[in-house]
Structures are given as C-alpha cells and as structure tokens.
Amino acid sequence: MRLIGPEDMKAFRCLAGACRHTCCRGWEIDVDEESTARYRATEGAIGERLRANLETDETGTHFRLDAQERCPFLNGEGLCDLILEMGEDALCQICRDHPRFRNFYSDHVEIGLGLVCEAAARQVVEREEPLRLVTLEDDGVREDVPEEEAWLQAAQSRLLALAQHREASMPERIAAIREDAEVPELSLTEDHLDLLMELEVLDPAWHGILSSMRAALSAPWLTEGMEKPAEQLLCALLCRHLAGALEDGAYRERVLLCLLSLEIIFRASAVLEMEGREALIEAARLFSGEIEYSDENVGALLDCLSETLEESGGQ
Numbered sequence: 001m002r003l004i005g006p007e008d009m010k011a012f013r014c015l016a017g018a019c020r021h022t023c024c025r026g027w028e029i030d031v032d033e034e035s036t037a038r039y040r041a042t043e044g045a046i047g048e049r050l051r052a053n054l055e056t057d058e059t060g061t062h063f064r065l066d067a068q069e070r071c072p073f074l075n076g077e078g079l080c081d082l083i084l085e086m087g088e089d090a091l092c093q094i095c096r097d098h099p100r101f102r103n104f105y106s107d108h109v110e111i112g113l114g115l116v117c118e119a120a121a122r123q124v125v126e127r128e129e130p131l132r133l134v135t136l137e138d139d140g141v142r143e144d145v146p147e148e149e150a151w152l153q154a155a156q157s158r159l160l161a162l163a164q165h166r167e168a169s170m171p172e173r174i175a176a177i178r179e180d181a182e183v184p185e186l187s188l189t190e191d192h193l194d195l196l197m198e199l200e201v202l203d204p205a206w207h208g209i210l211s212s213m214r215a216a217l218s219a220p221w222l223t224e225g226m227e228k229p230a231e232q233l234l235c236a237l238l239c240r241h242l243a244g245a246l247e248d249g250a251y252r253e254r255v256l257l258c259l260l261s262l263e264i265i266f267r268a269s270a271v272l273e274m275e276g277r278e279a280l281i282e283a284a285r286l287f288s289g290e291i292e293y294s295d296e297n298v299g300a301l302l303d304c305l306s307e308t309l310e311e312s313g314g315q
C-alpha cells in the first residue's frame, strides 16, 4: 500500500502555542479504542487526569470539553499537556492526524492538509509551484484497483492538470474543468447564501460574513494577481472532495462543490478586514471549518447541487 500526498506534506508544522485558532477547541475530540485503552491504563497523576476527562456515549469515547469547549489538556500557553508530559506518541489518532485528512483507495491512501488549520491553509495558499502528488511511503504491497476507482483517479488527475494549466487564465481553466466533468456553469446565488445561513454554524462570525457577501454578489470574485492561490485552493478542494464520489456516486456534484467552494472562499475573503493572501487564508480556514468539516453541511450542499444538475437537464 502506498501513501500518496503533496510533495511538501512533510513541511507542515503545527503552530502550537502561536496558533490563533487552535484545533483543540470548539469540536468534539473522538478518542480511538486503542488510545482509550492505553489512557485508561496510564499510571500516575496524568493517568488519573486522563480517566477523569474521558467520557463514553453511544457514539464512542471523547475528551470532556470544558465550558469554553476547550480540550481539557490544552493549557494556558496553548500547548498540549499530554505532549508535554508523555510525548507526541501519546496522542490519540485524531490528534496525531489533524489537520491531515486521508482518502482510502484499494491500492493507496491519499493524504492532504485540511484547510481548517491556519498553518495548513497558509501552506496551500502560499505554495508557488503546482501541487504535485508523490509517493510518501510504500510498503511494496500491491492491490488490484476496481474499475470505478481507476476511473475516479484518472478523472482527478485530469481535473488537477486542467486546474494547473498556467498558460490559461483561471476562468478558462474552470471552463475546461466544467467541460471535462460535463457540469453547467454555476455562480454563487442568493439561494446558495440562504442555504449556507441555514446550516449548522461553528463560528458566529460566519453568518456576518455570509450577509456581507450578499451585497457584493454581482462583483467579479477572482481578483487580479490571485490566480496561483486560486489554483492551489482548487487543487486542494478537488483532492479532498472527489474521492467521496466512490461512496455516494456524486462525482459531478462534487466537481460543482469544489468550484462553488472556491468562489465562496474568494467572496468571503473580499469582505474580511484583511487583504490579499492573508484574507484568503483566513477565508479558507473559516470556510473549511464551517463546511468541509461537517458531513451534514457538505451533504446539504451536494443535495442542492444535485438539484442544479437535474434542472440543467444533465448539461
């Protein structure tokens, strides 16, 4: 089995105490079974603290968040007490992995950086060279690839190549992607914003951003000089979301999701009190937390895009 991912994957560094939006706050932290057993057997004061902060319900075991929804091991300096006391190897799977995401195929696992992390979003937005997916690990074991997986992998490679065709303008590249995937032209509308307003919200500021975007929907969203960040974000979105089509069969909806997500990120960046790439990094981080990291929210957008495809008569 091979592990495939961005060439610069290993350059990722967590900002730890310098992170402004720590991932150790605001959402449930699921603890895998192996780590739960290890934590329950840990001796000493840290073991007692671990046991006091694990809670199990019908969905599994989690860390008991405090009143501010902070992980109980996130200390006042923004550092993790588990790492400080037991080393990085003590982390449970989700904490070791984050912000990396994995898509599973029969013959390889594809890894990427989730935009919800400000350091990951910066790495994506500021990458100058085209994203290159390379083999990061290989144990030499080979598996057969089912036809639908081979088809999807080929489609993803084609769309990435079209997104990275730097001789063409970004609108031309997007048009080429639409043509390849046979999806209609689509722009963000008031209806999309209404839908986004109805979805589950993580950061209350998101609603204000959506409201501000409403007033500027007729303005062009792809700002001059931002083609490279647009390319990198689009590639990150394609790598993250296309694989889901193996489960739900919604390949064309997912292509539209990536294109619409790119527009949402750019339009959100335009209403933030920041400029240029900094605004884009912050908008990508916000968007990812609000949409990408919620299966329900992604599902609601896919349903909406499915209707779009139906209305367009399959064109």
Ligand code: SF4
Pocket (backbone or CB within 6 Å): 013, 014, 015, 016, 019, 020, 021, 022, 023, 024, 098, 099, 116, 117, 118, 119, 120
């Ligand atoms: S959001 Fe990213 S940079 Fe911040 S603490 Fe989490 S992994 Fe580190």
